[in-house]
Amino acid sequence: MIPLKNKAIKTTERNSSLIIKELAIGYDTKIIAKAISFDLAEGELAAIVGVNGIGKSTLLRTIGGFQKKLSGFIRLDGKELSTIEALDLATKISVVLTEPITSKNMSVKELLALGRQPYTNWLGILSQKDKSIIHESSSLLKLDAFLDKKCYELSDGQLQRVMIARALVQDTPIILLDEPTTHLDLYHKVQILKLLKQIAHQTKKIILFTSHEIELAIQLCDKMLVLDGRTNAFDEPCKLIENNSFDTLFPTDLISFDANTGSFKIKKQV
Incomplete structure (x- = not known):
């Protein structure tokens, strides 16, 4: 584990x-x-x-x-x-549904960063805490090697792990x-x-x-x-x-x- x-x-x-x-x-x-x-x-x-x-x-x-x-x-x-x-x-509450994401052209890192939107300012600037949460969540789901990949490049299983990581990033x-x-x-x-x-x-x-x-x-x-x-x-x-x-x-x-x-x-x- x-x-x-x-x-x-x-x-x-x-x-x-x-x-x-x-x-x-x-x-x-x-x-x-x-x-x-x-x-x-x-x-x-x-x-x-x-x-x-x-x-x-x-x-x-x-x-x-x-x-x-x-x-x-x-x-x-x-x-x-x-x-x-x-x-x-x-x-x-953070939610991961079965519907496909709206844009698979985003990178994994960009998609994970969206999970911090409820906490960032109107410019969406990530604080050091935001970055730390993103890093920890990606590490937990073993996604470090995929952070710069586009979501359309991932397998279904890999994308599933990304969506779970995004829920963790939202920290609800x-x-x-x-x-x-x-x-x-x-x-x-x-x-x-x-x-x-x-x-x-x-x-x-x-x-x-x-x-x-x-x-x-x-x-x-x-x-x-x-x-x-x-x-x-x-x-x-x-x-x-x-x-x-x-x-x-x-x-x-x-x-x-x-x-x-x-x-x-x-x-x-x-």
């Missing part, structure tokens, strides 16, 4: 919290998912898991303020999300990531998730991500939200296993969940 040696990216002491109660999400009046309730405290790594189309990305976008909730509430440190000004929100108490391990092989999936857990624990950030890597999330996350459209269970992975929350996540005619190993098994045809 990569050590967090440089203190530049470590945040000051703060009691961050994310509280969601009876949230309904969707578009216009169409509800995609509802009855979503959970809360996260500083220093926790959590995953949102579920089948395709259940609303994982929509939930993340709603928490990030990219689209309006339909009902319920989202509170950051006691404040309702809808009452927080955009610039202030940019210092509280809450980080939201949509499928952060997409395009990565198993080794690099584990590496990224272990790094995110280390960052959450050591810098006291809340890190919430969506994932199809349910078995990895079970092993590495502090908390998980099983978005199933029914109970939408939220708890520690071991307690979710005890409560059979994964058992009916997928159609049982093809896949079963093994509580002893914390993994899914394919049912063989007879």
Whole structure:
């Protein structure tokens, strides 16, 4: 695991919290998912898991303020999300979505520097602290060799690491990531998730991500939200296993969940 040696990216002491109660999400009046309730405290790594189309990305976008909730509430440190000004929100939440970046003609260094915009003056001049945070974040994600490369020159996996580094550069108490391990092989999936857990624990950030890597999330996350459209269970992975929350996540005619190993098994045809 990569050590967090440089203190530049470590945040000051703060009691961050994310509280969601009876949230309904969707578009216009169409509800995609509802009855979503959970809360996260500083220093926790959590995953949102579920089948395709259940609303994982929509939930993340709603928490990030990219689209309006339909009902319920989202509170950051006691404040309702809808009452927080955009610039202030940019210092509280950083978001990495699956949409492609607007300009791949930027260099990696330029893209990372954009993460400091909520803190720089109107000229966008980087202070020594800004530069130190950029350097530390790029080092953590092993991007030093790519800083001068254009984003279009990177592989999908490399670009994914750049976007995660940019979220770290923004230095917010809450980080939201949509499928952060997409395009990565198993080794690099584990590496990224272990790094995110280390960052959450050591810098006291809340890190919430969506994932199809349910078995990895079970092993590495502090908390998980099983978005199933029914109970939408939220708890520690071991307690979710005890409560059979994964058992009916997928159609049982093809896949079963093994509580002893914390993994899914394919049912063989007879």
